[in-house]
Amino acid sequence: MLELSIEDPDRLVAVTHALSTRSRVEMLRLLDKEDLNIIEIAARLQLPVSTVASNVKVLEAAGLIRTSAVPASRGAMKLCSSNYSNIQINLNEQRGPELKKIYVYEVDMPVGHYSDCEVEPTCGMASAEGLIIKEDEPSSFYHPKHINARIIWLRRGYLEYLLPVDLPEQAEITSLELSMEMCSEAPGYEQDWPSDITVRVNGMEIGMWTSPGDFGDRRGRLNPQWWPDGSTQYGSLKTWHVNREQTTLDREKVSDVSLNELNITKSPKIRLQIGIHPEAVHQGGLNLFGRGFGDYEQNIIMKINYTLRSE
16 A cells, blocks of 8 residues: 655655546556556557556656566567555545554565475476476475476465564554466466366465466466477466455455454464365366566565554
């Protein structure tokens, strides 16, 4: 969340100026759902590329988006990502009760750093340099070199991660957010290959996403050159958000699971499990992308939002 105050007029003016045109607001709406390059934004909004490029500079200067250069067929292209999903503006700090400051505790977990797993073929993993283990050998998933994985795939089973929780004693958690890039797992790839992918936190199922397919119709924006065509290329970036009332997936409610049911404050770790339930209707497997593969330059990201009781 971006918090703006009349006490910081320069920042307030910069952000409100960036939000003052319909085209820039529409760009933020698109980027809130997925990362896009300038040409893709121009095509979606039916605007000239030059217009989009100038608006990107305004949004980036205001801190509302960030850009990064990623490899393209000719040189590099600028990939745009949203920085904030919510903006709070306080125009008079003297009116009403004082709002507590929101702090964010973030963990960036590489996909290869799982602590436990159960997998069935097709399965495998790769680093930025090449395949790490022999494909379709589940026993290889327990080899120590799995920590170098940047992409992991399996047809059935799960991956489990232990995420550290290191918060101040006076912290009061307001929400938990988990985001990762994923898709189904088919032989080669198959655009129409549904898979029910379930996410559990501390043993509690918070929600399920049905991936429509194993995406390979184009190369992933970040894939290394050695990664072959004709195989899985990219996924969808999915974000689960748990607050005190419910769980949402990409802002749509998926369950009534709340923070209290997850018992986050009672342990120095969070147990995150991602996989295919044995009784799932669509058992189409899982591809989990880390930094350097797919379309999004990120690993598994956990964010815990909290306030302090002393404030």
